[in-house]
Amino acid sequence: MNIITIEHIAKIYQVGTEEVQALRDVSLTIDKNEYVAIMGPSGSGKSTLMNILGCLDTPTKGLYTFTGKHVSDMTDNDLASIRNKEIGFVFQTFNLLARSDALHNVELPLIYAGIGKEERRERAREALTKVNLEDRMDHRPNELSGGQRQRVAVARALVTNPSIILADEPTGNLDTKTGEDIMALFETLYEQGNTIILVTHEEYIAEHAKRIIRLRDGLVEKDEIIETRRVAQPRQI
Amino acid sequence: MEHFLFELKEGLIIAFNAIRANKIRSILTTLGIVIGVASVVLMSTAIKGIDESFQESATSIMGTENIFIDKWAWFGDVPWWELRNRRDISMQDYRDFKAQATLPSAVVPRTVRRQTTTYGDVNVDGCFIIGTNQDYIQTTDLKFTEGRFFSEIESNAARRVCVIGGVIAEKLFPQGNGVDQVIKIRDKKYKVIGINDKQGSFLFGDFNPDNMIYIPIEAMFKDFQSRHRGGGISISVRAPTNQMVPAVKEEAISVMRRIRGLKYDEQDDFSINQQAALLDMINQQVGVIQIAGLFITGLALFVGAIGIMNIMFVSVKERTREIGIRKAIGAKKRTIMGQFLTESAFICLLGGLIGLFIAVLGAKIIEQYDFPVSVQVDAVVLAIGISLLTGVLSGLAPAWTAAKMDPVDALRYE
Ligand SMILES: Nc1ncnc2c1ncn2[C@@H]1O[C@H](COP(=O)(O)OP(=O)(O)OP(=O)(O)O)[C@@H](O)[C@H]1O
Ligand SMILES: [Mg+2]
Numbered sequence: 190m191n192i193i194t195i196e197h198i199a200k201i202y203q204v205g206t207e208e209v210q211a212l213r214d215v216s217l218t219i220d221k222n223e224y225v226a227i228m229g230p231s232g233s234g235k236s237t238l239m240n241i242l243g244c245l246d247t248p249t250k251g252l253y254t255f256t257g258k259h260v261s262d263m264t265d266n267d268l269a270s271i272r273n274k275e276i277g278f279v280f281q282t283f284n285l286l287a288r289s290d291a292l293h294n295v296e297l298p299l300i301y302a303g304i305g306k307e308e309r310r311e312r313a314r315e316a317l318t319k320v321n322l323e324d325r326m327d328h329r330p331n332e333l334s335g336g337q338r339q340r341v342a343v344a345r346a347l348v349t350n351p352s353i354i355l356a357d358e359p360t361g362n363l364d365t366k367t368g369e370d371i372m373a374l375f376e377t378l379y380e381q382g383n384t385i386i387l388v389t390h391e392e393y394i395a396e397h398a399k400r401i402i403r404l405r406d407g408l409v410e411k412d413e414i415i416e417t418r419r420v421a422q423p424r425q426i
Numbered sequence: 427m428e429h430f431l432f433e434l435k436e437g438l439i440i441a442f443n444a445i446r447a448n449k450i451r452s453i454l455t456t457l458g459i460v461i462g463v464a465s466v467v468l469m470s471t472a473i474k475g476i477d478e479s480f481q482e483s484a485t486s487i488m489g490t491e492n493i494f495i496d497k498w499a500w501f502g503d504v505p506w507w508e509l510r511n512r513r514d515i516s517m518q519d520y521r522d523f524k525a526q527a528t529l530p531s532a533v534v535p536r537t538v539r540r541q542t543t544t545y546g547d548v549n550v551d552g553c554f555i556i557g558t559n560q561d562y563i564q565t566t567d568l569k570f571t572e573g574r575f576f577s578e579i580e581s582n583a584a585r586r587v588c589v590i591g592g593v594i595a596e597k598l599f600p601q602g603n604g605v606d607q608v609i610k611i612r613d614k615k616y617k618v619i620g621i622n623d624k625q626g627s628f629l630f631g632d633f634n635p636d637n638m639i640y641i642p643i644e645a646m647f648k649d650f651q652s653r654h655r656g657g658g659i660s661i662s663v664r665a666p667t668n669q670m671v672p673a674v675k676e677e678a679i680s681v682m683r684r685i686r687g688l689k690y691d692e693q694d695d696f697s698i699n700q701q702a703a704l705l706d707m708i709n710q711q712v713g714v715i716q717i718a719g720l721f722i723t724g725l726a727l728f729v730g731a732i733g734i735m736n737i738m739f740v741s742v743k744e745r746t747r748e749i750g751i752r753k754a755i756g757a758k759k760r761t762i763m764g765q766f767l768t769e770s771a772f773i774c775l776l777g778g779l780i781g782l783f784i785a786v787l788g789a790k791i792i793e794q795y796d797f798p799v800s801v802q803v804d805a806v807v808l809a810i811g812i813s814l815l816t817g818v819l820s821g822l823a824p825a826w827t828a829a830k831m832d833p834v835d836a837l838r839y840e
Contacts (some may be wrong), residue, residue, distance in 0.1 A: 245754055246834045268760050273756020284751045284837065290442055299757040300436055303429055345755065 192352055192384055193219040193242060198251035198417050199407075200237050211237040212248070213407035221352075225386045226395035229404035235388045236357055242386065243276050243355045244268045256352060269356060273301050277346030279356035283338045285330045285345075291317060292326040295345045302349060316344040320374055327334065336367035343374050347383070356387040360394055372397050372421035397421055433761060437768030444741065444769055445776075455737040456777030463781030465726050467805045468788050469719040473712065474802075480708045490701055491668055492565055493675050494536075495523070495661040495682060499697035501679050501707060512695045513686070514658030517643075522685045523661055529674045532564035532664040535643050540648045543590075543639065544610040545598040553594055554638045555611060557646025557659075565664045568635060571595070573605040573620030576642055584644030588616040592624025593636035596741025614649045616641065663749070727812065730777070731820040738770050738824035749828050750836030763829040770821030771814050778813025782806060 194365065200212040212234045219225055227235050240246035241253065244260060255262040255271065263271070272278075285294045295313040304312075317326055320340040330338050339359060346354050356375070358369030375385055389395050396419045403411040445452045448837070497512050522550040527533060537557045543550045556562075568575075586763040588611070595604050599814050604618050624636055649652045665674040675698055682696055742749070749762060757765075 240834050243754075245837075246832075269753065269756050269758040272754060278754050280837070282745070284754070286748060286751060297752070298755045301752075301758070301761065303432060368593060 191218045191220045192256055193217075194252075194254040195241075195248075196252045196254075198238075198241065198248045200234070200241065200251065200257070201249045210407050212241075215404075215407070215409055216372060217249075217402065217409065217412065219353075219384065219386065221384055222379070222382050223386075224375075224397070224399040225390045226398035226401045227386065227404065228390070228392075228401055229410070231390075233404040234407045235404055239355055239357050239386070239388055243278055244271045245278075255419050269301075273298055274349055275352045277349065277351040277354040278343050279339070279346050279354065279359045281358035281361040283330070284336075285338060285341055285363075287330055290327045290329050291333070291341045291344075294330075294341055295348050298345060298349045306353075312348055313344075316348040317341070319346045319347070319377075327390065335363050336370055339363060339367075339371055340374065341404050343371065347378060347392055353384040353386065356385070358388050360389065360391070368394065369421055370423070371422040376421045378422075393419075433697045433764050434768065437765045438772065440765050441769035441772040444745075445773060448741075451737065452773060452776075455733055456730075456773055456780065457815055458733040459727070459774050459777030459816060460730075460781040460784065461625055462723065462727035462730040462816070463778045463809050464784040464788065466723040466812060467478050467782055467785035467809050468792075469804050470808060471785075471789060472792070473716050473719055474830045476715070477708075480712065482704065489704050491671060492701065493665070493671065493678060494588065494699040495663065495678060496697050496699050497658050497660070500699045502697070504697075507641035509697075515660060515696060517653075517659060518658065519682075519685055523663075523678075523681055525682045526685070527674075527677055529664070529665070529670065530663045531666040532561050532662075534558055534561045534565055534662045535659045535663050536562070536662050537643060537646055537651060537659040539646070541612045541650060543594065543598065545607065548598055550594055550597050552637075553611075554633060555646065555650060556638050556640045557643035557651065558640060559643055562662075563641065565662050566635075569623040571621045571623050573618070575620055575640070581642040581732050582644065584642055584648050586614060586616045586645055586649075587619045588644070589620035589622065589640040590618060591634075591636040591638045594639060595621045595626065606837050611639065611641070612650065616645075671700070671702075708720050727816060730774075731816045734770055734774060734817065735820040736823060737768060737773075738821050739827070741769070742766060742824045742828040745828075746831065746836050746839040748833050750839065753831070753833035754837060759829040762831075763825045766825035766828050767818055767821045770824070774813040774817030774820070775810065778809050778816075781813070782809040785809070 196216045198212055198215045199210065202209040202211055215238065227238065229235050237246070241248050241268075244255070244263075247261065256275065260268070260271075278284075286297070289297075292313050293311070295316050296309050297366075299309040299312060309373075314323070314326065317323055320343050322337060322340055322344065325333060325337060328337075330341070335342065339362075343359075346356075354375075358376075359371055363371065375387070376397070379385055385398075387394075387398065395401050396415060398415060399418055400412070400414050402409060403413075469779075473574070495515065497515055498509055500665065517535060520533070524533040535558060539555045539557075540552050541555050542667070543553045560576060560578045563575045573589070575589055579585075580587050590598070590604065598604060598609060604621050607618050608615050610616070610619060610809070622635060625634065663674060664679055665671045678698060679694065683694065686695060688695065752762060752765075782805075784811070
């Protein structure tokens with residue numbers, strides 16, 4: 190069953206009098222429990238595609254169907270609701286709330302889902318335990334290392350049990366070892382049946398996925414299945 | 427509803443954290459609201475105080491059931507030279523009126539002069555000497571600390587007896603025991619037979635019962651006022667009830683016209699004055715004060731509101747990324763909107779409460795100077811209401827800016 194279907198998607202930015210075609214014509218489908226890496230040179234439209242897939246942005250042209258629903262027809266509120274319940278985002282720059290501790294950051298999506306305090310706390314703790322941060326719950330982002338921050342972000346992405354996890358260069362700001370920790374987290378999520386799409390520059394990271402989609406100048410250049418993928422091992426802490 | 431409360435609670439927590447994170451800025455920002463609310467509360471209570479004591483004084487001096495037949499009009503558009511050319515109202519007019527009018531419960535003559543009063547080596551200048559008769563007591567609610575009003579016999583015989591107001595009594599007889607003492611009004615010796623309670627009054631400066639001395643009207647004519655030149659009096663007429671006032675007034679006009687022998691096409695050569703007209707005038711003046719006061723305080727609040735709006739715009743700008751994050755993980759427009767509205771309402775509410783506190787202190791200080799103010803419950807409600815309203819109104823535009831931000835742009839903001 191496919192979760193995502195996009196047909197002839199284009200995204201055009203108007204900069205002054207000039208048109209920038211971030212995406213020209215992209216079509217693809219992504220199934221449940223797929224592990225996809227999106228690669229391509231800088232400026233090829235990876236982030237733009239991710240934002241559209243994550244319902245953060247809407248395409249200029251084309252049709253996007255998410256779990257059977259036409260995203261183009263949706264109101265802002267519907268989109269917010271999909272982002273809240275169906276999609277978990279992980280960003281390169283973590284994007285945590287600086288003034289809130291780890292627990293509150295992870296709770297936040299549940300607050301917007303209208304879930305009561307007891308259940309919220311419980312689920313946020315569970316998610317933080319999954320990413321091995323049970324002893325850092327009351328730390329603020331500036332009291333955590335980069336890797337720990339990204340793990341908080343992963344916990345926040347999975348706390349609502351979304352249909353899909355989108356990660357835009359999740360290891361871009363981390364050293365190799367810490368990056369590997371994050372990849373190990375994704376590995377576990379994947380094994381548990383989650384669908385994961387991640388954007389990366391690094392061949393080595395992309396090889397953790399089952400499928401690599403290569404973009405160039407706003408077009409799909411190559412869409413291939415990896416035969417022998419890397420499997421990230423959790424480090425012994 | 428439950429969801430609304432939930433979002434409100436979250437909004438309050440966020441607002442509280444944001445305020446705590448920017449303590450000094452928040453304090454400076456609320457200053458405008460603090461001043462605005464303090465002045466609104468002070469102004470409104472002061473106006474209310476002034477208004478109430480105006481009404482009270484007017485009632486205590488004249489009584490709402492009294493009308494006054496006078497040569498002069500208190501208000502109106504009859505030019506003063508015409509008033510001056512009118513015939514005086516005489517004691518004979520009074521006697522005729524009393525005989526012919528059927529509705530009033532009391533009719534008394536009245537005339538006023540200002541004189542200096544002396545007891546021992548104490549002088550009180552500018553006392554209002556009221557010449558009247560024994561029936562005067564029926565047209566007021568004067569209370570006696572000591573003694574009594576003068577009798578019909580004393581009145582008719584033009585005896586030199588007097589009843590003195592509370593403030594004069596205090597000055598002349600600081601030790602008390604004024605009754606039966608003999609004082610001098612100008613150079614005439616009068617025996618004190620009664621002393622009135624001190625009332626305290628705000629209106630008309632000194633012209634209130636505390637500064638009055640009542641003497642028989644015949645004694646007045648004998649000692650201080652020529653019966654012939656400038657011998658005019660006014661007639662106080664008391665209606666049995668408030669509802670009767672218009673009828674009493676109606677009758678008074680026709681009786682007076684008959685007594686004065688006016689033909690049907692001649693204008694009244696007297697005026698009917700009444701407290702209602704005075705109250706109207708007072709209300710008008712209080713209205714003007716009110717409008718001026720509201721304008722000034724409104725201006726202060728407006729400046730405060732602009733300050734809040736400004737700081738909320740800054741806050742929205744600073745937290746663009748935060749807004750992006752919140753939107754990315756599912757905050758709806760109205761949630762973001764609510765968050766910032768709650769924040770600005772909360773800041774304003776804090777400012778309002780501080781302002782209220784200052785106003786209460788201010789009222790306490792002003793009260794010491796005998797100016798009638800006291801902060802009432804409705805002022806508290808007013809302060810809270812106004813500061814919440816200001817907060818919501820001045821937060822609207824910034825909150826809307828935040829709510830309609832594009833999540834991608836917001837996340838990309840440096
Ligand atoms: N808001 C915008 N306004 C104008 N042009 C934009 C905007 N966002 C992206 N673009 C343009 O669209 C193209 C694709 O950008 P995008 O961010 O998707 O690239 P990317 O593949 O993620 O690159 P990188 O690997 O450097 O992150 C770029 O040429 C960029 O300049
Ligand atoms: Mg990018």
